[in-house]
Amino acid sequence: MAIEAQPQMPRVWRAETKPHKFCPGCGHGIILKALGEAIDALNIQQRAVFGCDIGCSLLAWDFFNLDTIQTHHGRTTPVLVGLKRARPELLAICYMGDGGAYAIGAQHLVSSVSRNDPVTIIVANNTQYAMTGGQMAPTTLPGQKTETSPYGRDVELTGRPMLGPELVATIAPSGAYVARGTVANVVQLKNFIQKGLSNQLKGRGISFIEVLSACPTNWHTNAAETWHFIEKEMSKFFPVGELRTPDGEQRQEVEHRGRQP
Amino acid sequence: MVTKPIKGEQRSFMTGNEVIAWAALAAGCEFMYGYPITPQNEIMHYWTRLAPKYERGFLQTEDEISAGFTTIGGVLAGKRVFTATAGPGNVLMQEAMAMAEMMRLPTVVVVTQRGGPSTATVIYSQQELNLTSFGGNGEGLRIVYSPASHDDLFSYTIKAFNSAWKYRFPTFVLGDGYQSKMRAPVTLYDPEERGLTMEPCYPMVGLPGLPGEEREPAHLRNTYNLEEELFAILSDSIKDYESMTPEVVEWEATAIDDAELLIIAHGIVSRAARAAVQVLREEGLKAGLFRPITLRPFPVAELRRLTGQARRLIVVESAYGQLEKMVKTALYGLKIPLRSYLRPGMGITPEEIVQFAKEL
Numbered sequence: 001m002a003i004e005a006q007p008q009m010p011r012v013w014r015a016e017t018k019p020h021k022f023c024p025g026c027g028h029g030i031i032l033k034a035l036g037e038a039i040d041a042l043n044i045q046q047r048a049v050f051g052c053d054i055g056c057s058l059l060a061w062d063f064f065n066l067d068t069i070q071t072h073h074g075r076t077t078p079v080l081v082g083l084k085r086a087r088p089e090l091l092a093i094c095y096m097g098d099g100g101a102y103a104i105g106a107q108h109l110v111s112s113v114s115r116n117d118p119v120t121i122i123v124a125n126n127t128q129y130a131m132t133g134g135q136m137a138p139t140t141l142p143g144q145k146t147e148t149s150p151y152g153r154d155v156e157l158t159g160r161p162m163l164g165p166e167l168v169a170t171i172a173p174s175g176a177y178v179a180r181g182t183v184a185n186v187v188q189l190k191n192f193i194q195k196g197l198s199n200q201l202k203g204r205g206i207s208f209i210e211v212l213s214a215c216p217t218n219w220h221t222n223a224a225e226t227w228h229f230i231e232k233e234m235s236k237f238f239p240v241g242e243l244r245t246p247d248g249e250q251r252q253e254v255e256h257r258g259r260q261p
Numbered sequence: 262m263v264t265k266p267i268k269g270e271q272r273s274f275m276t277g278n279e280v281i282a283w284a285a286l287a288a289g290c291e292f293m294y295g296y297p298i299t300p301q302n303e304i305m306h307y308w309t310r311l312a313p314k315y316e317r318g319f320l321q322t323e324d325e326i327s328a329g330f331t332t333i334g335g336v337l338a339g340k341r342v343f344t345a346t347a348g349p350g351n352v353l354m355q356e357a358m359a360m361a362e363m364m365r366l367p368t369v370v371v372v373t374q375r376g377g378p379s380t381a382t383v384i385y386s387q388q389e390l391n392l393t394s395f396g397g398n399g400e401g402l403r404i405v406y407s408p409a410s411h412d413d414l415f416s417y418t419i420k421a422f423n424s425a426w427k428y429r430f431p432t433f434v435l436g437d438g439y440q441s442k443m444r445a446p447v448t449l450y451d452p453e454e455r456g457l458t459m460e461p462c463y464p465m466v467g468l469p470g471l472p473g474e475e476r477e478p479a480h481l482r483n484t485y486n487l488e489e490e491l492f493a494i495l496s497d498s499i500k501d502y503e504s505m506t507p508e509v510v511e512w513e514a515t516a517i518d519d520a521e522l523l524i525i526a527h528g529i530v531s532r533a534a535r536a537a538v539q540v541l542r543e544e545g546l547k548a549g550l551f552r553p554i555t556l557r558p559f560p561v562a563e564l565r566r567l568t569g570q571a572r573r574l575i576v577v578e579s580a581y582g583q584l585e586k587m588v589k590t591a592l593y594g595l596k597i598p599l600r601s602y603l604r605p606g607m608g609i610t611p612e613e614i615v616q617f618a619k620e621l
């Protein structure tokens with residue numbers, strides 16, 4: 001299901017740079033469509049600043065009609081936090097991969113969450129380092145083959161998949177919005193992203209949305225296998241749903257479908 | 262506009278770190294980002310005490326990587342901002358400074374050098390010259406000032422903001438632990454009352470007008486696909502750097518006209534060297550001093566001209582040949598014997614320099 005097949009472009013998309021630079025079937029394009037629609041719905045094009053990381057997210061440096069900063073691997077959050085502190089009226093969107101968020105940028109993520117920095121962080125979880133050719137990431141599934149786990153991820157040696165939203169939800173102060181969406185449910189994803197952006201608009205605290213994303217290029221999957229991997233394999237480890245919503249500050253019921261202990 | 266902290270001229274007696282905090286305030290700096298490290302800490306301590314009184318901001322970050330990148334965020338927002346660090350923190354700061362160099366972002370960093378390598382001492386050195394001038398995976402397209410006194414700390418911290426925003430190269434004030442911790446007299450002033458216009462700051466994102474409709478969006482990047490693309494960008498930066506150089510270079514020459522023995526030293530060591538020149542002169546030796554104030558860009562043409570009739574050169578530094586290497590590069594092709602007094606991580610007294618010069 002390539003993004004090119006989808007009819008309507010969000011208003012904030014930059015037509016001149018479409019078709020975009022992601023591989024066919026890539027999840028990044030779907031996430032950025034949901035983000036674009038959320039920005040349109042909230043009418044915040046004038047105030048939003050988009051930051052992308054190094055990783056395939058960098059290919060979005062000219063994706064939107066938004067002021068955009070392409071930063072370093074794992075450093076998008078501190079750049080936008082610095083910006084937001086200096087210009088609180090702007091809306092800071094930090095877009096990155098799972099490697100950028102949970103490995104090289106983990107100390108920034110944890111610290112921003114504990115400070116409740118008023119930014120919106122969106123992480124594309126494709127279970128590996130895509131841009132560098134498909135190495136193991138903190139999110140790689142047990143037994144999953146990557147270029148640096150060619151015999152499958154050995155959890156005894158390299159640990160289990162990192163649960164980003166769960167970590168964030170555990171340490172975030174009140175006012176945080178935390179969710180995990182998936183490119184397999186775009187309507188829900190747009191809703192999560194929109195809530196995350198609203199949370200920043202309302203000045204309540206940090207918002208964090210992980211998205212289960214697709215990388216058919218490095219997974220070496222066809223369309224059917226790609227969707228199967230997201231919906232049947234990834235979702236076993238990464239339950240989709242809202243983990244923290246500032247309204248009522250209640251931990252929401254997360255789908256525990258098939259979750260392994 | 263933020264409230265002015267200094268009116269008229271104020272004679273004070275304070276530590277170098279306090280001077281730097283006042284200088285940043287006087288320069289109209291609006292935000293500091295930082296992470297604790299000795300001997301820089303008191304810059305943050307004074308800043309956090311003074312900042313709320315003058316409507317300025319502060320963020321304590323999780324490390325110096327973040328301090329560097331949040332500083333970049335503040336610059337992109339169009340604010341006059343800075344950070345300060347030393348030693349291992351300066352090492353971590355370099356990733357962000359490489360991005361600033363690539364994207365021509367006017368970051369300002371105060372470095373208070375401590376002993377190295379590694380954690381070494383929290384006291385003093387001149388060992389961060391290479392790192393501050395050429396750190397990062399680039400060409401050292403930076404401006405580095407080396408102050409030698411509290412008055413220098415004040416005026417070069419103010420100047421750092423102006424040079425950064427005028428030329429858009431990352432700018433550093435390369436101090437040291439002695440200057441930071443020492444109490445000394447200083448004159449604080451408001452730059453505008455002295456006729457100094459502060460270079461205006463402007464946002465690079467979050468601009469007025471609807472992006473894509475009323476104006477082009479700002480699409481700022483540091484990644485390029487083609488060798489030729491990168492080469493074109495770097496060639497422009499190098500051209501700007503070279504054409505800025507004659508305007509930016511600063512140096513100080515003492516007793517140089519008839520000097521046969523020329524001592525070259527920077528920062529606080531240049532003060533010991535100046536005292537040594539006086540003693541050597543009293544003892545009949547025609548000694549002189551050349552002190553580079555900008556270490557990047559280095560005053561190459563001036564040093565070559567002023568070494569004119571010198572028969573011997575001495576480089577003196579609290580490092581193992583970092584300044585010496587810059588001097589040798591600057592003097593390439595000239596055939597003047599050069600000896601160096603190199604004391605990595607150690608303070609240097611005038612007596613040591615006098616003795617070294619006499620033993621030559």
Ligand SMILES: Cc1ncc(C[n+]2csc(CCOP(=O)(O)OP(=O)(O)O)c2C)c(N)n1
Nearest residue numbers: 054055056073097098099100128129130131
């Ligand atoms: C400091 C640093 N280390 C390593 C790299 C190389 N690198 C570029 S992208 C990347 C991984 C990207 O993975 P992820 O963040 O998951 O994004 P994806 O490409 O999967 O969307 C790495 C390691 C780099 N650019 N900078």
Ligand code: SF4
Nearest residue numbers: 022023026056130215
């Ligand atoms: S390599 Fe993977 S993540 Fe990167 S653009 Fe291609 S499909 Fe998307």
Ligand SMILES: [Mg+2]
Nearest residue numbers: 097098128130
């Ligand atoms: Mg990834």
